[in-house]
Amino acid sequence: MTATEPDLAALMTAVRDRQDRAAFAALFRHFAPRIKGFLIKSGTEAALAEECAQDVMATLWHKAHLYDPARAGVATWVFTIARNRRIDLARRDRRPEPEDLLWMQDGTEPDQAELFEAAEENRRLAQALADLPEKQRALVQRAFWGERSHSELAAETGLPLGTIKSRLRLALDRLRTRMS
């Protein structure tokens, strides 16, 4: 069974406001296999990927007070933590992060309409991604698995990296059209 974004947002809010461990367990069951999959596709060995999925979820718990459903979906937030874990694992480049905006921490709760709209937008994005032709979707996915995967694709297909990048741009244009 796949949890939908409103469910995930409610679970995350319960973790943030009440340190609800049952809600955290539900989030873990949803995301741990996804984080593991993401890290494996980025080139991480399976056992390490599973261990790192635990790190990512523990970070999610410890940063729960920063969660703002109007700003980013839970999947987006999990992605940024998993991405940063992958960067740490590679031990090559550190990641400078932008300043936080002060209004993000003013403690006011977004209203229901805003939350609904944010969740709806994430749902449409997921649908638009699912509706892409297979090859284009694969290019978008690979872009997020890391640089290694694009050079691998270049090696597998014999296509120059520039061609792969321009095809990726086409895929993104298509997503943009669907979202506007």
Added chain:
Amino acid sequence: MAHYPITHHLTDDLLMSYAAGTLPEAFALVAASHVSLCDECRARLGAYEALGGAVLDTEAEAMTDDALERGLAACLSRLDRPAPVQRPAMRQGPLPGPLADWIGGGLETVRWRPLGMGVRQAILPTSRRATARLLHIPAGVAVPDHGHRGTELTLVLQGAFRDETARFGPGDVEVAGQELDHQPVAEPGVDCICLAATDAPLRFNALLPRLLQPLFRI
């Protein structure tokens, strides 16, 4: 003083690579610094990260119930340990938070080296895939005419410069590729301070700067 809004932004390619976490440190430093100053690029970055979230959500790797529950138990047992404290990046004068963090202080901590004509630079420590440096160009002074072999990003932190293409003021970022051969000139008035990053050595068109290139690592 006239107020110019930010008009030169990061390209989609750079923002998506920053969202995906694949930029070399020097470029990521420019991206994080620009996003700190530019709400429009912050929003675009958010959209690319949302796409990353959508990608992550489609990619479940099969885990047995047993493995999942063991992982959960291990994770739950860690939740009460104190979390590592992270200081938010703070702006220091003209330096955006991520840049001030990177150099460990404000402009007064920068150790400048003269480049001639009153131009000074400070190379920042980054991974070797690309280099980053701060440039201090006195008001009205030109940087030697140069072309590029790779990509050069220049983010203005203070003052402004003009080249053959446009005017670049605080927060603006110039993305120059191989096709651009330019001679940036700092505007009169305030000295211009920039953060520049490149993934290949610059090509100078006059003989002397080319001889000096290995020495100054520009």
